[in-house]
Amino acid sequence: MRGIGELTPPPGGAGLVEPVLRAAADHGGLNWMQAVELVRETPSMYLELSTAGIVFAVRLAIEEIPDRTLFGSDAPYGDPVLARALVERVTGPGEVRDRVLGGTMAELVGLG
Template structure:
């Protein structure tokens, strides 16, 4: 399940999503847009909730993308939010905060392929 993560999503909404994910551990739940302004909370909750994943589009702080990938290298997904976001900028951000190799490859498609049973 993918849910909208940016405004008007609130911190309480992010907590509710994490609670739902915990209640249904067999259902993967993806919070898009790195939960907007609530990215620190989303990363914290995702660390504790194994079926909670984060999509990285429209993150407005490069450090947020770096931290999400560092903390959740197998549960973060590249996204651009096109046409509102720019796919080149989003990809460049991921490439800027990762080294070439497995983690970058996972974030740029491998994690999603695995979740969807394609990889």
Template sequence: MDSRVVVHGSAPTTEDDLSTPAALARRYPAVPLVISQLGGAHWLTAIELARETPNGYLELSAASIVFAVRLGIAELPDHTVFGSDAPYGDPALSRTTVERVTPPGELRARVLGGTMAELPRL
């Protein structure tokens, strides 16, 4: 059975809390690691960790700064996935944010579902 690991990225998660699963993911490269909520307040660290971890992915929900979404997609175009954090977040607003920071076409389609469709199923 294929698997993937999703870690909670927002508060009370700390930078160390994000670093630990990233280090484990580097030891197990066949298992995708998804850092949810763009790492919360530690979004820059989450982007760096995902960039340094070949099997690392960013889930973009609950981003408090549009620039963080833009940077995450720019740094990891094939390793960012859409999320809305519903019911706490607004799916339409989350989608609009992705649409605002990506041009129409392949990149946007990948972020909004194409990349997630390629990850192994649980």
């Protein structure tokens, strides 16, 4: 698996991550609608929700790519309880919610 996660350059080294950010902008979309579209068009790609700060982004991702949307909270910077509540707010009880909250990830790592 490949992805872009937390980038923490050393003091004075912010320029080190510039190529990664440029590549992410070129390939990952600059907003949630583009990101969801890219994942929808790329069967091997998944979208993780840790940086989804608005209800619209979470709802859009789950509605458009429910089998490839993964729960994330960005802890310790984000709050896992609030992130989970957001997913629960935009989904009803059942298979889609269960997949987003861990079922899909369990399958990806061979636990499901």
